Amino acid sequence: MPPVTNITQTHPIAGHLDMVNKRLNDIARRLKINKLELLIMLTYPVIIILGQLIWLVAPAESSMNYFTSKKNIFNVYFVKQGWFWTTMVFGLFLFSVMRDSTVVRKQHGVISCVKKFALITTCWFFFSQWFLGMPIMDRIFVLTGGSCYNVSAEKLKNSEYFKLMDFTIEDLAEFTNQDNDYYYSSSISSRQCKSMRGRWYGGHDPSGHVFLLSLSTTFLMTQLFEFYNSITLRKKLRQFKIDTENHLKNREFVPFLKSLFLDYPIVLLLMLVGLWLWMLLNTTIYFHSLLENLAGLFFSYLASLLSFQI
Numbered sequence: 001m002p003p004v005t006n007i008t009q010t011h012p013i014a015g016h017l018d019m020v021n022k023r024l025n026d027i028a029r030r031l032k033i034n035k036l037e038l039l040i041m042l043t044y045p046v047i048i049i050l051g052q053l054i055w056l057v058a059p060a061e062s063s064m065n066y067f068t069s070k071k072n073i074f075n076v077y078f079v080k081q082g083w084f085w086t087t088m089v090f091g092l093f094l095f096s097v098m099r100d101s102t103v104v105r106k107q108h109g110v111i112s113c114v115k116k117f118a119l120i121t122t123c124w125f126f127f128s129q130w131f132l133g134m135p136i137m138d139r140i141f142v143l144t145g146g147s148c149y150n151v152s153a154e155k156l157k158n159s160e161y162f163k164l165m166d167f168t169i170e171d172l173a174e175f176t177n178q179d180n181d182y183y184y185s186s187s188i189s190s191r192q193c194k195s196m197r198g199r200w201y202g203g204h205d206p207s208g209h210v211f212l213l214s215l216s217t218t219f220l221m222t223q224l225f226e227f228y229n230s231i232t233l234r235k236k237l238r239q240f241k242i243d244t245e246n247h248l249k250n251r252e253f254v255p256f257l258k259s260l261f262l263d264y265p266i267v268l269l270l271m272l273v274g275l276w277l278w279m280l281l282n283t284t285i286y287f288h289s290l291l292e293n294l295a296g297l298f299f300s301y302l303a304s305l306l307s308f309q310i
């Protein structure tokens, strides 16, 4: 009888996979993180590249859709309040983990993930909300030559921070009226600029959306796998399906919601992660330049890498 050869050892693809695996282990070791954390972090460059390809390939008319609008419901009520939703889902998840008798090493895990959340919340706050005045993302914009332009005299607040525009910027000319005076400032935040109907123009503007969406997703996914593995997760999702079918068959809507929020928030967590990844793809197709999206990702990587050290 001919000797039995192990196909996984002899197939050329197995060799390549082995090499990729070794390379990933190497990178993870150098960054002092585990392979799962690395794999999660690698999904964002893939999404950003996919977004760029869609933007390049799709003709303008087919790329104009509901998600091209800044006013789409998912952007206004979800992403723009993104830290709130991440906090809610994380809180429910943590509460369910504490009540779950099948989870091992609970106490240590819960404390470390609360610390991680405090750290990334601080990073989010400093990067996108406030950092001894302007948030970091706005400071980068101003330091690279950006300003808030075209603020009309009647919308002007805190006039000491503004100078009269005795010049016009060609790109922004359509937003001004020849008869009015307009002002500009490099000392106010993007939020203040927007509130005065000014134009945030001229600098490198790291994407706050890419930062928030990738940081939240990394945190939620790494915490999910901190407490569950793929087998226990699949078991939980199967049980959720059975419970839901029973609830809905008996028209028990309140018990269904109770079980979703208290016993199976992993379903909410996975739904939120799905929405965040979808919105991330849309951001990379329709908004910002590639470099600005990568800058948002870079700062979210820094925050995640810091949190992995806890």
Ligand SMILES: CCCCCCCC/C=C\CCCCCCCC(=O)SCCNC(=O)CCNC(=O)[C@H](O)C(C)(C)COP(=O)(O)O
Pocket (backbone or CB within 6 Å): 079, 080, 081, 082, 083, 084, 085, 087, 117, 118, 119, 121, 122, 125, 128, 190, 191, 208, 209, 212
């Ligand atoms: C010194 C201050 C440190 C603050 C951090 C303290 C850490 C405390 C530790 C643990 C407890 C955490 C409790 C956190 C509760 C957080 C609850 C909320 O998140 S309420 C705020 C809701 N707001 C948002 O979610 C806003 C999200 N949106 C944005 O960040 C921006 O809109 C954007 C970045 C998505 C886009 O920017 P834009 O300029 O284009 O609008």
Ligand SMILES: Nc1ncnc2c1ncn2[C@@H]1O[C@H](COP(=O)(O)O)[C@@H](OP(=O)(O)O)[C@H]1O
Pocket (backbone or CB within 6 Å): 067, 068, 069, 070, 071, 072, 075, 205, 206, 207, 208, 209, 210, 279, 280, 282, 283, 287, 288
């Ligand atoms: N996925 C998405 N869907 C809708 N609007 C998005 C979006 N991603 C980014 N935007 C919008 O693009 C602008 C730049 O976003 P950011 O700098 O946070 O990446 C923001 O506009 P506004 O600031 O006018 O709301 C934001 O709302």
